[in-house]
Amino acid sequence: MLKMxxxxxxxxxxxxxxxxxxxxxxxxxxIAQTQLIGGVKIFHFNSRHIYIDLDNEADHISVWTKQRMFIAGHLMKLQVCTPTFKPSKETPIVPIWITLPELPWHCYYIDILTPLLSPIGKALYLDYATMQKTRGGVAKVRVQIDITKERPQHVWLGFSEKDPSLGKWQIIEFEDFPSYCLYCKHQGHVSGECPVKERDEEIKQRRELEANKKGYEKQPN
Incomplete structure (x- = not known):
């Protein structure tokens, strides 16, 4: 599985x-909708799913962060492939934007923000204003996260290697954080609003009522 x-x-x-x-x-x-720098192989999986095998990380990030595409008028959602992929479930791993208000000016670089944001997820890229340093009030970073895990509201930004106590708590703000249902394993809603869970509970209640009814009918007069 590790090799896979x-x-x-x-x-x-x-x-x-x-x-x-x-x-x-x-x-x-x-191919017409993407500007790939490498190759791609696209394979049929089943009546609803395809595999998109890209050659390099840059193309992978560029395509995946689109999150959706329209192919001949049909909506196609994009998600990362994992060794545990099951077509009946959607992955909780998604790319989202986070903002870092009042981040020190000298930290507006991906090689600095990658380790800083590692408790949250994998930093993918900076937005254009952050990369060009044309907006000083806030930095914006696209990050790969698992939306089922806890979201830290701040991370420690140290100012000195010799004295770990010198630094500040950097505030983290999440933009457009998607919902995820732990019951049906799909994005777009939470378990309290899950139609699959509601359907299963109705079936369970109906079966319990039928079982109780049969048990009552079998009782001697």
């Missing part, structure tokens, strides 16, 4: 919400 994890690190899963177009249409439209 390394081999699929640049692989994405495309999930069609409704009907899926023909593979030649998908391949042609995908």
């Amino acid at each position: 994890l390394g081999r699929c690190k640049y692989t994405l899963v495309g999930k069609f919400i409704n009907a899926m177009p023909k593979m030649e249409v998908i391949r042609r439209s995908f």
Whole structure:
């Protein structure tokens, strides 16, 4: 499984919400909509899913952070591929924007922010204003996170290697944080609003009522 994890690190899963177009249409439209610097292989998985195997990390990040594409008018959601991928579930690993208000000016670099944000997730890239340092009040970073895990509201920004106590708590603000259902393992809602959970509970209650009814009918008069 560890070897498999390394081999699929640049692989994405495309999930069609409704009907899926023909593979030649998908391949042609995908290439037309992306500006890849490397190659790509697209394979059929089932009637709703495809594998998108990219050559390099830059293309992987560029395509994945789109989160969705339209292929011949059909919506396709994009998600990372993991060794435990199951078509009936959606991954909780997503790219989101976070902002860092009043971040020190000399920290507006990806090589500094990557270790700083490691308790939250993997830093992918900076937005254009942060990268060009044209906005001093706040830095903005695209980060890969697991939305089922706790979200730290701040991280420690140390000012001295010799004295770890010198520094400040850097505030973290999350933008457009998606919801995730731990019951049906799909994005877009929480378990309290899950239609699958509601359906299963109704079925369970109906079966319990039927079982109680049968038990009552079997009792001697």
